[in-house]
Amino acid sequence: MSEDWSDTTTVLETVAARLAAFNAERDWEQFHTPKDLAICLSCEASEVMELFMWKAPDAPVELEALQQELADVLICTINLARRAGIDLMAAAQRKIALNGERYPPELSRGSAVKYDRLAGPTDHSDD
Numbered sequence: 783m784s785e786d787w788s789d790t791t792t793v794l795e796t797v798a799a800r801l802a803a804f805n806a807e808r809d810w811e812q813f814h815t816p817k818d819l820a821i822c823l824s825c826e827a828s829e830v831m832e833l834f835m836w837k838a839p840d841a842p843v844e845l846e847a848l849q850q851e852l853a854d855v856l857i858c859t860i861n862l863a864r865r866a867g868i869d870l871m872a873a874a875q876r877k878i879a880l881n882g883e884r885y886p887p888e889l890s891r892g893s894a895v896k897y898d899r900l901a902g903p904t905d906h907s908d909d
Contacts, residue, residue: 794871798860805861819862826854 787797805811830851833843863870884897893900 794860797856798864801857801860802864814861814865816862816865819858819865823855823858823862826851826858830855 805814830848833847833851834841837843860870862868863873881897885900889900890897
């Protein structure tokens with residue numbers, strides 16, 4: 783790769799186009815079914831988790847290994863999204879908006895409770 787990419791200068795479509803060309807050069811599209819890409823995504827995410835397994839929560843992790851595994855997750859995600867015809871940035875925008883509705887700051891700030899339990903269980907003891 784001749785040019786340097788960074789989060790601040792590289793558009794996702796640039797990465798997706800490079801990845802599509804990489805896959806085409808190797809005739810890998812035939813293996814990239816949604817099912818197999820979803821399985822691949824899960825496997826790669828598990829490899830991220832493996833880097834943290836059996837370590838204290840604040841223990842350092844090998845950054846090069848984490849970088850490699852996160853890149854694999856991103857690559858699988860892009861491949862799956864392209865195969866399924868999903869615009870990732872539009873999907874992320876919609877999901878952030880939905881999460882904004884599900885997790886209003888006044889109920890969710892500092893809480894790890896799932897959105898469907900934020901208001902607390904309804905008390906039906908007087909019924």
